[in-house]
Every structure is written in C-alpha cells, then in structure tokens.
Amino acid sequence: QVQLVESGGGVVQAGGSLRLSCAASGPTFNFYYMAWFRQAPGEEREFVAAISWSGGTTFYADSVKDRFTISRDNDKTRYLEMNNLKPEDTAVYYCAASDSYFAGKDPLRDYNYWGQGTQVTVSL
Numbered sequence: 001q002v003q004l005v006e007s008g009g010g011v012v013q014a015g016g017s018l019r020l021s022c023a024a025s026g027p028t029f030n031f032y033y034m035a036w037f038r039q040a041p042g043e044e045r046e047f048v049a050a051i052s053w054s055g056g057t058t059f060y061a062d063s064v065k066d067r068f069t070i071s072r073d074n075d076k077t078r079y080l081e082m083n084n085l086k087p088e089d090t091a092v093y094y095c096a097a098s099d100s101y102f103a104g105k106d107p108l109r110d111y112n113y114w115g116q117g118t119q120v121t122v123s124l
Contacts, residue, residue: 038093
C-alpha cells in the first residue's frame, strides 16, 4: 500500500525559509511524477511544483518560481525548498504522486496518491 508522509512544516517569518520533505513507502515503481500542492482556508487546492520520478523534469507555478525548488534525494524522498517566504504562502502543503506519464498541474485529474498535509504559516 502506497503511503506519502510530509514533514517540515512550521511557522516562519516573512523572508524566511523552510524545507518540506515527502517520504514515499510501498510500491512506487509505477510513479511518474511527484508534486506539491497547497490549500489555504476557503481556497481551492493549487499546484506548487512537480518533479519527474527520475528528477530530470521539474515545473513550477509562476507564484513560486525562483523562490521554491523541488528536488529528490534518495529513491523515495522528495523535497520542497522554500525561500523568501511570503504571508500569502501560508497554507497546508500536500505531497502527491501520479502514475500517469502525462501528469501536469490538475490535482484531481493528474494525481492519485496524497499525503496528509503539513501546515506552513508565514507571519509578518
């Protein structure tokens, strides 16, 4: 059974940094992409960044480009390095995985495995 577990959330002042981790367990041989999404209260879940399973392809939302970096370490852990954080980055951040070669930015259409989420709060 596939499990995705996020960690690394917390409270940080504007301009600060955090690194989120997503550890996958179980059968991951059919994963093509892993991604990060976020959801603020009263808002829809929005795409943040994605990385191909091999790490060769990455893409980002315009709102985080040049501030956030998605990366991989070992075979089953992915990271989201977040720098120059802003109050509008406050949200629950979710890790997701896709078994579709054509995965993109749509949370419902493209990703079928999800973690439980980790809260990121950016204060002024």
